Amino acid sequence: MSSQPFVGFCEPTGAWQDREQALLAHYAMPSAQSRGRRYPEPEHPYRSPYQRDRDRITHCAAYRRLSYKTQVFTGSMGQEHRTRLTHTLEVASLARTIGRVLGLNEDLIEALALVHDLGHPPFGHAGEQALQSCLGDQGHFCHNQHALTLVEELEQRYPEFPGLNLTWEVLEGQRAKVHPQGLDQGTLLETQVVDAADNIAYDTHDVDDALTLGLLHLEELNHLDLWKHAQAAVRRRWTLSDARLFQTAVVRQMIDTLVGDVLHTTRQNLQRHEIRTLADVLRAGRLVRHSQEVSQQQQALERFLFQKVYRHPLLLQMRAQAQEMIGQCFERLLGQVERLGTVFERRAQTHGEAVAVVEYLACLTDEELLALARGAPPRILPP
Numbered sequence: 052m053s054s055q056p057f058v059g060f061c062e063p064t065g066a067w068q069d070r071e072q073a074l075l076a077h078y079a080m081p082s083a084q085s086r087g088r089r090y091p092e093p094e095h096p097y098r099s100p101y102q103r104d105r106d107r108i109t110h111c112a113a114y115r116r117l118s119y120k121t122q123v124f125t126g127s128m129g130q131e132h133r134t135r136l137t138h139t140l141e142v143a144s145l146a147r148t149i150g151r152v153l154g155l156n157e158d159l160i161e162a163l164a165l166v167h168d169l170g171h172p173p174f175g176h177a178g179e180q181a182l183q184s185c186l187g188d189q190g191h192f193c194h195n196q197h198a199l200t201l202v203e204e205l206e207q208r209y210p211e212f213p214g215l216n217l218t219w220e221v222l223e224g225q226r227a228k229v230h231p232q233g234l235d236q237g238t239l240l241e242t243q244v245v246d247a248a249d250n251i252a253y254d255t256h257d258v259d260d261a262l263t264l265g266l267l268h269l270e271e272l273n274h275l276d277l278w279k280h281a282q283a284a285v286r287r288r289w290t291l292s293d294a295r296l297f298q299t300a301v302v303r304q305m306i307d308t309l310v311g312d313v314l315h316t317t318r319q320n321l322q323r324h325e326i327r328t329l330a331d332v333l334r335a336g337r338l339v340r341h342s343q344e345v346s347q348q349q350q351a352l353e354r355f356l357f358q359k360v361y362r363h364p365l366l367l368q369m370r371a372q373a374q375e376m377i378g379q380c381f382e383r384l385l386g387q388v389e390r391l392g393t394v395f396e397r398r399a400q401t402h403g404e405a406v407a408v409v410e411y412l413a414c415l416t417d418e419e420l421l422a423l424a425r426g427a428p429p430r431i432l433p434p
């Protein structure tokens with residue numbers, strides 16, 4: 052075995068700055084211009100600030116728990132459909148693709164994508180509504196805000212600070228999602244790209260999963276332009292008798308259409324608004340958009356999904372059960388917050404018991420909530 056040391060194993064300090072300077076467009080967010088972290092830290096010798104953010108998110112407990120949380124369809128319906136974690140990875144993958152073509156900061160994009168659904172409670176939006184009902188007029192629960200609470204307060208991994216001490220840009224990108232129209236003004240292109248990728252991912256994978264689970268049938272989609280055009284493109288290329296192969300080919304084509312359209316329209320917007328610098332981006336409204344035509348097709352698909360899939364009797368039944376369980380668990384845990392561990396005990400002191408119990412329930416996986424509803428004692432969540 053050669054005694055030669057590894058060459059290039061550890062890049063010299065400054066390598067990520069050079070790399071970004073060579074690759075990023077002038078309107079991208081360079082790591083070197085980050086507004087930094089709430090608790091100042093020395094720079095890492097070979098990882099950029101956004102690379103560190105991404106790594107901190109992928110190593111945190113809330114991220115791992117996404118594997119066991121519902122996206123749209125619960126674990127009891129099978130194992131092949133998307134979970135909250137696989138959805139998150141699809142968003143990160145699509146957003147990186149879009150960001151790379153536009154010359155944006157992919158490390159920042161990845162961090163934003165990996166954090167975007169971190170705050171989802173068990174059983175998805177049904178769980179979110181149930182937690183909001185539990186709080187009533189004592190507060191407000193939304194998953195976008197809960198993601199911030201997790202990464203700023205609840206995660207306990209570092210001796211020097213609470214949370215993950217992420218950069219201002221990642222926190223601000225997530226904060227923009229908390230308010231309606233928050234993404235329409237003064238938002239980095241990296242944040243806008245992740246939002247567009249989120250829509251593309253769930254629109255297409257919800258169709259895919261609903262077909263696979265038998266909640267939808269191919270012919271029901273024929274009136275939707277997005278599906279119809281993708282189907283025609285697939286048929287021009289192949290004659291596929293295998294329904295599953297045909298389905299995946301059409302879904303793939305829809306993703307290609309949506310990604311291609313958002314790239315084309317965004318480039319046009321960058322030109323039309325003469326966007327040359329980061330300051331130009333921050334002065335402009337939303338630039339990462341679909342064309343009007345594709346946007347209308349996407350909205351038609353979303354309306355269809357809402358009626359046929361999200362309101363499917365099986366999902367409505369699941370929603371009602373999840374809401375009942377969450378309500379019961381909330382009532383049971385009120386008055387015994389000391390059983391939830393020191394993090395939530397402290398939250399009860401600063402934010403009230405109802406908020407602390409809701410935040411605890413939001414952290415649980417689907418299975419943990421089911422166990423709690425069946426009478427198991429509350430688990431103290433490891434950091």
Ligand code: MG
Pocket residue numbers: 138142167168249
């Ligand atoms: Mg999402």
